[in-house]
Amino acid sequence: METVALHGANAQVPERHSARRFMRGLVTMAQLSALLGILRRHSHAGGYKYNYASAGALYPVQTYLHVRKPESFGVANFTGGAYQYQPASHQLAMISAHVPYDRTLHAPINRPVFEQSAFSIFLVGDLDAIAPVYGGEALRMATLEAGLMTQLLEQAAGGLGLGTCHVGYPADDRYRTYFALPPSHVLLHMLLIGRAFVVAA
Secondary structure, three states: OOOOOOOOOOOOOOOOOOOOOOEOEEEOHHHHHHHHHOOOOEEEOOEEEOOOOOHHHOOOEEEEEEEOOOOOEEEOOOOOEEEEEEOOOOEEEEEEOOOOOOHHHEOHHHHHHHHHOOEEEEEEEEHHHOHHHHHHHHHHHHHHHHHHHHHHHHHHHHHOOEEEEEEOOEOOOHHHHHOOOOOOEEEEEEEEEEEOOOOOO
């Protein structure tokens, strides 16, 4: 097989890490706000723009947060519960303050990480928002969008002193009740977020 040598310096991208444990202590509101800010909607050229692409500019992927009460882990000065992130206003809308931060929501392999996390991010695709345009390809397009969002979140987290752990699936579908999801909404990916360990130089 013929090969072609490529030249030049490696492209510089933010360093990324995946974490399986987090530091004790509370994530600050400033850290939480800055992390979610990577997903916010911006005014641009008389319209709107996001930091990631979406098929047909439909942006069907919604961001939900499962936040624990601030104790040994959690978010400082923040009420635990279930929230939806609103990218247009850069706000969190509370869905319920009575959602338990229960380890059994996750598969056994992920429970030790969950117990040290401050909050969880659920990326959920609204297929009703994209299926009329993309039909049978709607789920694939929404999954690609969730992947772009995940990459941004993971890269931004490192610079904010946060760690991320990717979770492929929950133990059951209780999250649907937590976030009051209709049948057209499909879970695409989850992230557990907590305080990153500082590695000594």
